[in-house]
Amino acid sequence: MIATTHGDQEGWFSDDEFAEIRRKVPMLYVQAIPVQTDEFGQVTHIGLMMRANDDGNIVRSIVSGRVMYGEVIHAALLRHIENDLGPLTLPSLPQSAHPFTVTQYFPTPQPTGFVDERQHAVSLGYIVPIKGEVEPRKAALEFNWFEPKEIVTSKMFEEMDDSQGLVIYQALAHMGIFS
Amino acid sequence: MIATTHGDQEGWFSDDEFAEIRRKVPMLYVQAIPVQTDEFGQVTHIGLMMRANDDGNIVRSIVSGRVMYGEVIHAALLRHIENDLGPLTLPSLPQSAHPFTVTQYFPTPQPTGFVDERQHAVSLGYIVPIKGEVEPRKAALEFNWFEPKEIVTSKMFEEMDDSQGLVIYQALAHMGIFS
Amino acid sequence: MIATTHGDQEGWFSDDEFAEIRRKVPMLYVQAIPVQTDEFGQVTHIGLMMRANDDGNIVRSIVSGRVMYGEVIHAALLRHIENDLGPLTLPSLPQSAHPFTVTQYFPTPQPTGFVDERQHAVSLGYIVPIKGEVEPRKAALEFNWFEPKEIVTSKMFEEMDDSQGLVIYQALAHMGIFS
Amino acid sequence: MIATTHGDQEGWFSDDEFAEIRRKVPMLYVQAIPVQTDEFGQVTHIGLMMRANDDGNIVRSIVSGRVMYGEVIHAALLRHIENDLGPLTLPSLPQSAHPFTVTQYFPTPQPTGFVDERQHAVSLGYIVPIKGEVEPRKAALEFNWFEPKEIVTSKMFEEMDDSQGLVIYQALAHMGIFS
Numbered sequence: 001m002i003a004t005t006h007g008d009q010e011g012w013f014s015d016d017e018f019a020e021i022r023r024k025v026p027m028l029y030v031q032a033i034p035v036q037t038d039e040f041g042q043v044t045h046i047g048l049m050m051r052a053n054d055d056g057n058i059v060r061s062i063v064s065g066r067v068m069y070g071e072v073i074h075a076a077l078l079r080h081i082e083n084d085l086g087p088l089t090l091p092s093l094p095q096s097a098h099p100f101t102v103t104q105y106f107p108t109p110q111p112t113g114f115v116d117e118r119q120h121a122v123s124l125g126y127i128v129p130i131k132g133e134v135e136p137r138k139a140a141l142e143f144n145w146f147e148p149k150e151i152v153t154s155k156m157f158e159e160m161d162d163s164q165g166l167v168i169y170q171a172l173a174h175m176g177i178f179s
Numbered sequence: 180m181i182a183t184t185h186g187d188q189e190g191w192f193s194d195d196e197f198a199e200i201r202r203k204v205p206m207l208y209v210q211a212i213p214v215q216t217d218e219f220g221q222v223t224h225i226g227l228m229m230r231a232n233d234d235g236n237i238v239r240s241i242v243s244g245r246v247m248y249g250e251v252i253h254a255a256l257l258r259h260i261e262n263d264l265g266p267l268t269l270p271s272l273p274q275s276a277h278p279f280t281v282t283q284y285f286p287t288p289q290p291t292g293f294v295d296e297r298q299h300a301v302s303l304g305y306i307v308p309i310k311g312e313v314e315p316r317k318a319a320l321e322f323n324w325f326e327p328k329e330i331v332t333s334k335m336f337e338e339m340d341d342s343q344g345l346v347i348y349q350a351l352a353h354m355g356i357f358s
Numbered sequence: 359m360i361a362t363t364h365g366d367q368e369g370w371f372s373d374d375e376f377a378e379i380r381r382k383v384p385m386l387y388v389q390a391i392p393v394q395t396d397e398f399g400q401v402t403h404i405g406l407m408m409r410a411n412d413d414g415n416i417v418r419s420i421v422s423g424r425v426m427y428g429e430v431i432h433a434a435l436l437r438h439i440e441n442d443l444g445p446l447t448l449p450s451l452p453q454s455a456h457p458f459t460v461t462q463y464f465p466t467p468q469p470t471g472f473v474d475e476r477q478h479a480v481s482l483g484y485i486v487p488i489k490g491e492v493e494p495r496k497a498a499l500e501f502n503w504f505e506p507k508e509i510v511t512s513k514m515f516e517e518m519d520d521s522q523g524l525v526i527y528q529a530l531a532h533m534g535i536f537s
Numbered sequence: 538m539i540a541t542t543h544g545d546q547e548g549w550f551s552d553d554e555f556a557e558i559r560r561k562v563p564m565l566y567v568q569a570i571p572v573q574t575d576e577f578g579q580v581t582h583i584g585l586m587m588r589a590n591d592d593g594n595i596v597r598s599i600v601s602g603r604v605m606y607g608e609v610i611h612a613a614l615l616r617h618i619e620n621d622l623g624p625l626t627l628p629s630l631p632q633s634a635h636p637f638t639v640t641q642y643f644p645t646p647q648p649t650g651f652v653d654e655r656q657h658a659v660s661l662g663y664i665v666p667i668k669g670e671v672e673p674r675k676a677a678l679e680f681n682w683f684e685p686k687e688i689v690t691s692k693m694f695e696e697m698d699d700s701q702g703l704v705i706y707q708a709l710a711h712m713g714i715f716s
Contacts, residue, residue, distance in 0.1 A: 013203055021200055024192055026246050028205045028301050040611040041630025067205050069299050072283055072290055074577040092629050093578025095664050096712045097281040102303065104251055104276065111251055113536055120248050122207055124281065127632050166536055173531030175633045178471055178524055219432040220451025253398040271450050272399025274485050275533045292715055306453050345715055352710035354454045357650055357703055371561055379558055382550055384565045384604050386659050425563050427657050430641055430648055455641065460634040460661065462609055469609055478606050480565050482639065
């Protein structure tokens, strides 16, 4: 699985061409919330990166990226995790393509409240336990583990990119974590 | 929500342009399995259309279609149901965008076993109770209700388009229906 | 399906006997969040009852109750909805027994944060669209529809019984409703 | 978390007492399908035990057992996995109590098709990746890993206990594995 900016497996295209395509059809994305767990599978920590967004602001972010032509969802998940967090994370990818949430990003706050100014993107979300080492790289300037309660009680949701704070909120609710 | 062949809400494109796009990025689809239920919500019948596929063969089919640029998943579901089954179906659309299955279609039998020769498509599947009247139209030549056991014990899975028989198999397993 | 306080389908037992049983094994419950939806299936209103809890306080509550011996989950859901909201609600019960959440209530705040002083109960949660009329009865003193944002921005979560506010919070997150 | 036959965490009871209780209220169970996965999370093998059922027949079986009073679902899962497969399995327990299926066992083939002659049991099902070593013990006479296609094409479903073959069928459908 070769990772590239805009080239998919059966055909490359230029930045201009991609800019055109992403204004014409919805883009398929995956997003992964990196977590650490105890022996019972319960989440003890959630991992967030720091990265610069398109406006040049430093924002916190989960792992997120496009599914390429010809790429299965699990390969896209693994590729984006390796791209951002390095090759030694030993992620436990899900057994099924069934996401814990489907997030619909639009260029405007309506109709869903999830905003991505660049495009209409539909992102399948997965919670991914990380057993190995994280070495943030490429776009990821930094990476930190937080206890769920640190995230809930802090302003961290507001520092996040592209409404991703709401996705973490959904993940916590899905896992029954409230404090 | 205007239904068109290839034009999305913010920009129209020609058939040629669309043929190009769908070889470059995965297409986002929704698929709906029309069902009738008893008072307990249990499925008593599953609805299948007859339609001609791209090869000119008559195949059985569930409701399936592309999500357009700018269109939320629920609007795409409703649009395709109305397009195929008419305006009087009174569908009970799901409260969440959470699909019961995510189907990954590729032009070749590998890697998933789900085949769509035209494209790489990722389709979010929903089970949709129909309370009203079905009037098959446009591509839908005919529509019939079947008891689950008729589908399971017949060769109907083999007459279906684009590996959709497997999606029904998944829906039945999800609902705990085995005969 | 006959509704009774403590008698199950294959054998009756006294209040004392039941008090004994519920301190020995986990009790299986179902809980239903009554909702109203628009044509796209999106939730416009959430329904809450007022009822007196075991301490004599008036609390807000979703529909909740035990699954009896010999009773399938869907029958228990329908029985409790009819018991609390009357026979004319025309509920759209789910097609699958797959809950949107599993809530584990314990007599103490630990280990889950969900408290039911009477017992250890595991409750399967479902979102149930109501198309008909609600006539609160028996334990249900009153019933009102609220917009999701009224619930989120008010203190309503705090007036709720048995940590049920958290269940509504989970339902809203599951449906992608944030305001 | 102490594993015992019939005693729960807050109070012990005799076999006779338990025989009585399980004819009066539904029993809450968990069931785990042990799997091995590749680096993408895709299931390569499914693990089945051999054990003697109540009739003295040798049957194939997944991990299954009761949730005790006071015990959270994840602790029950871990306890039953250790009881049957030994202490070195290094299971990846799920992050959420959300099951992939809810199975309703009744003493008779009606109403669900899932039969447990001893009781009415509702079992929450989870797919559990195993990274460590399996040492079958106690009731587990033997344990073997099978490729999904071996299970699908063989008569193995018929050798299974308590309709558990249907649960594996549901798991395979959930994961999108068909051969």
